[in-house]
Amino acid sequence: MRHWKVVAAGEGGQGVQAMAETLALAAYRAGLNALYIPNFGIEQRGGVSLALVQVSERAIGAPKFRTASLVVALSPRSLERTAGYLGPETVILYDSSLVDAPRISDRVVGLQSYDTIAPEAFAERISYHDQRMPVRAAGRGMVALPASDLARQRLHPRVFNMIILGAVVSLTGVVELGAVKGALEEKLNRRFRQDPQLKEHNFQALELGYARIKETMAV
Amino acid sequence: MEKAVRKERRVFMTGNEVVAWAALAAGAVHMFGYPITPQNEIMHYWRRLAPEYGRGFLQTEDELSAGFTAIGAIIAGKAAFSATAGPGTILFQEPLSMAEMMRLPLVLVVQQRGGPSTATVIYSQQEVTLACFGGNGEGMRLVYSTASHQELYDYTIKAFHHAWSYRFPTLVLGDGYQAKMREALIIYDPAERGWEAIPAEPILGPERIQGGGRPLLHLRNAFSVEEELAEVLREHLDDFARAAPELVEYEFTGEPGAEILVAAHGIVGRAARAAVEELRAEGRPVNFFRAITLRPFPEEALLEALRISGGAMLVVESAVGQFGRMARLAVAGEPLRSFKTLYRPGVGIAAEEIKEAVLA
Numbered sequence: 001m002r003h004w005k006v007v008a009a010g011e012g013g014q015g016v017q018a019m020a021e022t023l024a025l026a027a028y029r030a031g032l033n034a035l036y037i038p039n040f041g042i043e044q045r046g047g048v049s050l051a052l053v054q055v056s057e058r059a060i061g062a063p064k065f066r067t068a069s070l071v072v073a074l075s076p077r078s079l080e081r082t083a084g085y086l087g088p089e090t091v092i093l094y095d096s097s098l099v100d101a102p103r104i105s106d107r108v109v110g111l112q113s114y115d116t117i118a119p120e121a122f123a124e125r126i127s128y129h130d131q132r133m134p135v136r137a138a139g140r141g142m143v144a145l146p147a148s149d150l151a152r153q154r155l156h157p158r159v160f161n162m163i164i165l166g167a168v169v170s171l172t173g174v175v176e177l178g179a180v181k182g183a184l185e186e187k188l189n190r191r192f193r194q195d196p197q198l199k200e201h202n203f204q205a206l207e208l209g210y211a212r213i214k215e216t217m218a219v
Numbered sequence: 220m221e222k223a224v225r226k227e228r229r230v231f232m233t234g235n236e237v238v239a240w241a242a243l244a245a246g247a248v249h250m251f252g253y254p255i256t257p258q259n260e261i262m263h264y265w266r267r268l269a270p271e272y273g274r275g276f277l278q279t280e281d282e283l284s285a286g287f288t289a290i291g292a293i294i295a296g297k298a299a300f301s302a303t304a305g306p307g308t309i310l311f312q313e314p315l316s317m318a319e320m321m322r323l324p325l326v327l328v329v330q331q332r333g334g335p336s337t338a339t340v341i342y343s344q345q346e347v348t349l350a351c352f353g354g355n356g357e358g359m360r361l362v363y364s365t366a367s368h369q370e371l372y373d374y375t376i377k378a379f380h381h382a383w384s385y386r387f388p389t390l391v392l393g394d395g396y397q398a399k400m401r402e403a404l405i406i407y408d409p410a411e412r413g414w415e416a417i418p419a420e421p422i423l424g425p426e427r428i429q430g431g432g433r434p435l436l437h438l439r440n441a442f443s444v445e446e447e448l449a450e451v452l453r454e455h456l457d458d459f460a461r462a463a464p465e466l467v468e469y470e471f472t473g474e475p476g477a478e479i480l481v482a483a484h485g486i487v488g489r490a491a492r493a494a495v496e497e498l499r500a501e502g503r504p505v506n507f508f509r510a511i512t513l514r515p516f517p518e519e520a521l522l523e524a525l526r527i528s529g530g531a532m533l534v535v536e537s538a539v540g541q542f543g544r545m546a547r548l549a550v551a552g553e554p555l556r557s558f559k560t561l562y563r564p565g566v567g568i569a570a571e572e573i574k575e576a577v578l579a
Contacts, residue, residue, distance in 0.1 A: 037400035061493025064567040
């Protein structure tokens with residue numbers, strides 16, 4: 001198994017920390033080495049929330065790293081914030097209901113997509129006016145998932161982060177989905193007992209995210 | 220007093236939680252504290268857990284008070300401690316100095332944040348000088364720099380024992396990353412690893428009264444004659460020097476003929492170890508040294524490591540030379556082939572950067 005270095009970023013309240021912590025807990029429960037660290041600067045009181053998770057069969061070194069193997073970006077600002085973690089091998093999972101895929105249009109290079117680093121001047125902010133921003137990243141793999149739309153339409157807006165987590169599990173294969181459900185139950189034990197529907201929604205969200213990625217990857 | 224940890228078990232928690240559990244497991248009886256990020260949760264966890272195990276907590280009006288109330292409890296024979304960070308560590312210098320002068324086993328956990336002044340609430344290794352030499356004295360303190368949650372647990376327990384055995388104030392020097400990150404560790408009952416109860420006893424009190432059975436103790440932190448002070452300090456300094464060989468701890472891996480020695484402490488030591496392992500896997504012979512005690516400093520071990528490494532050293536830390544100065548001093552007089560530094564004040568260091576610095 002590879003050493004997974006995951007950076008997850010989203011707006012405060014999107015549940016980035018809960019998602020990252022659950023992933024790390026699931027990996028720990030599965031007997032792997034896991035390290036989770038929130039970025040807990042002043043931004044915890046508003047703005048982009050950033051979480052770093054590493055999972056490996058081997059001992060984990062520093063809590064922070066330079067290049068991520070997976071970046072999870074849940075808002076346009078988050079994508080900007082995580083730009084420094086991108087390397088040629090980095091896979092980017094983004095919420096396509098909030099973030100636009102990149103499109104670079106200029107006379108020299110023509111219409112291009114993800115794989116080219118776009119000089120900023122070339123990048124056309126296609127949907128600037130409706131607050132959507134193009135991805136300007138250099139990652140090799142771009143994986144889109146309209147998680148917020150799915151959560152809103154199919155389940156509950158609150159479980160949006162669990163759709164993303166299901167997708168992360170599907171993409172990385174670090175743990176079984178069952179381990180994540182177990183971790184979630186451990187974390188939210190009391191709340192799940194008070195509100196059985198919350199548990200159902202969370203589990204459905206995990207499965208939905210997981211299945212969506214499996215379908216996408218199969219194509 | 221009820222045991223907090225009976226059965227050995229693997230847990231996954233934040234470093235602040237680890238410290239609270241370690242202090243409980245060690246048998247600490249009271250915490251005095253004043254909130255400051257990133258150590259707050261040590262207080263929070265301790266305050267929540269302490270009543271369950273018959274321990275006490277008091278939030279004081281500031282760090283000076285936290286230090287002196289802890290000293291009061293310690294003089295009464297209670298294993299008391301506190302935790303702080305950043306500007307709080309500055310305020311703690313006064314009680315720490317008093318503890319040095321009067322040989323009081325004050326235990327303090329420091330979760331370093333960015334400095335100087337308020338700076339960041341996040342992380343740094345900029346409190347090394349403060350931790351080691353912050354007082355108006357000679358730095359007669361034990362300072363443990365931890366690199367993992369397991370070490371936070373192990374050395375917090377050790378800090379209480381060594382503070383009370385050697386009677387020097389003892390610091391566990393963590394940082395904001397260690398405070399806030401979650402990783403696995405084994406928690407255990409210290410008695411099962413050979414740690415009996417903390418050897419705490421009343422330092423002043425009725426049994427010290429003439430005829431009370433124990434020798435009289437003249438506990439002072441004020442002297443009217445220079446020579447009198449010098450005489451007392453000489454004793455303390457001799458005690459410190461005598462204890463040093465028993466106390467120094469470090470980690471070294473390497474072989475003769477290496478191209479360079481990478482030296483670090485604390486969480487940066489982890490990045491350094493990872494970088495060294497990667498370099499070795501790529502066929503580069505690189506040695507690795509991590510100081511665990513910063514006071515007393517493992518001078519001889521570092522010198523020996525440097526000799527094995529052909530006199531070339533790279534010092535890495537999230538500060539500008541606070542650790543580097545101690546390392547440089549430890550090898551003073553030794554011909555150096557090269558002395559390189561990777562100093563990142565208040566910023567985390569990734570293994571990749573250290574690799575680049577070695578190869579540069």
